[in-house]
Amino acid sequence: MISIKNFTFNSFEVNTYVLSDETKECIIIDSACYEDFEKKIFYDYIEDNKLKPVRLLNTHCHIDHILGNAFVLEKYKLTTEIHKDGLPLLNNMKSYGMMFGITLEDIPKPTVFIEENQVIRFGNSSVKALYLPGHADGSLAFYSEEGFVVVGDVLFNGSIGRTDLPTGNHELLINNIKNKLFVLPDNTKVYCGHGPETTIGSEKGHNPYF
Ligand SMILES: [Zn+2]
Ligand SMILES: [Zn+2]
Incomplete structure (x- = not known):
């Protein structure tokens, strides 16, 4: 569980x-x-619960989602796992960050790439990778038959991901949400990259983009 x-x-x-x-x-x-106090909150949670981090997955490589990669990779001796189509974005993010005054620590090159429908295992559990480009190249969601999906910036409570950033494509995003997320059971919980969680059924019924 x-x-x-x-x-x-x-x-x-x-x-x-x-x-x-x-x-x-x-x-x-x-x-x-990103901030030192945030790294401490994260580290303390892992320690207090005696957890063993075995994988670091990224839904996509926009800078806001990878700001802690260097810290986590170093601390737990992991590698970044992404879809290979996200690699150009990942490689650009350091110079992108500089334009906004954000210092991104060097992230070691990924050595493991995740493919569509790949089953990702940890402990006695697993999640399945869904490939959903449209918000950003290489966007992945992680689905568990226990009844949830972690979607990154693809779908939000009452909204969808931006498509005005590099590699965004509105039509592709809409089609991927319809064909790969809205086919999941209605009671599937959706954990978003920003903001509160929702469910597939609620978004199918109320999301203004559909
Ligand atoms: Zn994003
Ligand atoms: Zn984001």
Whole structure:
């Protein structure tokens, strides 16, 4: 049984998720802790719960979602796991950050790439990678048959991801949400990259973009 812990980190208010199970192994989705006090909050949670981080996954490589990667990779000796189409974005983010006065620590090159529909295991549990470009190249969501999906910036409570940033594509985003998320059970909880959670059924019924 997977437990989910949500932190909201950095000035972009990104949700970082820690998924753990009874084995105490955990995976981190979108490590966004940036300030020292945020890194401490994150580290203390792992320590206090005696968790063992075994993977760091990124839904996509926009700068707000990777601000804690260097810290987590170093601390827990992990590698960034992304879809390979997100690599150009990842490589650009340091210079992109400079334009906004954000210092991004060097992130070691990913050595593991996640493919569409890949099953990602930890402890006694697993999530499946859904490939959903449209907000950004390489966008992934992570679905669990226990009844939830972590979607990054693809779908929000009452909204959808921006498509005006580099590699955005509105039509592709809408089609991917319809064909790959709205086919999940209505009671599937949706954990978003920003803001509160929702459900597939609620977004199918009330999201103004559909
Ligand atoms: Zn984004
Ligand atoms: Zn974001």
